[in-house]
Amino acid sequence: MLQTTIEMEKAAGILKLLGDKTRLTMLKLIDEQTCCVCEFVEIFQSSQPSISQHLRKLKDLGLVKEERKGQWIFYSVNNKSEYYSFIKPILDQLPDQDDKLKELEKKGTRISCC
Amino acid sequence: MLQTTIEMEKAAGILKLLGDKTRLTMLKLIDEQTCCVCEFVEIFQSSQPSISQHLRKLKDLGLVKEERKGQWIFYSVNNKSEYYSFIKPILDQLPDQDDKLKELEKKGTRISCC
């Protein structure tokens, strides 16, 4: 097998994180874009702590990276992660979620600082 | 995007099932082989009901198929499943688990009926 493999325990841990609709949708959204916490709060109609806690789990495994810009913290998928090649084929099979961001833009609540 | 997509909710449900070390290892094992319940019990050092319940969940989503041969029921990944193309790239990135079956053969507890 030429393909890179990933330790079983690690793989299960990552898949468990992806096995949540909110986190999975988050990852798909920020695979090629960037979102801040308050945008997620609006998109998922969830509380701010709930969103923060989901992001924390993704960050703990190094799957996402954050970048502060003023008062906002923007999240995106960490394509430098050693597990990116593991999750990328999964994300690629998910339906595009850009309509969710389009909705924010329409409502004028999309944050595009700088 | 040319790739087939899968509904978000369904994808999360499947990934949640894969996000368990026992089930993930099971799937990897039976992607190209066939195993019966008692073999899993020995491989994972788990109780028989525990193994049966894991298999039930995989079967409920159609990810595995079963075939009775005498007193044994053999399980294998259902490559006819509409979700097989979703899980296959994941399984392909996992380390080979054949050593687990080799171990059974060495101990003489591998079931190879017929």
Place this chain on the structure above:
DNA sequence: TAATTATATAAATATACACTTATATATTCA
């Protein structure tokens, strides 16, 4: 046909997980 072996299912229990509530920290702006 009775005993044995393999598997499934149901109920009970213990643990893991997501979400809420409350609070802390950090940045911006008046």
Place this chain on the structure above:
DNA sequence: TGAATATATAAGTGTATATTTATATAATTA
């Protein structure tokens, strides 16, 4: 510098999930 905004964290709570215990079903074999 004080108020407002954005985010994080900690503690508490409720729900989901895995595992055990107990029992049922099905096939085999003596």
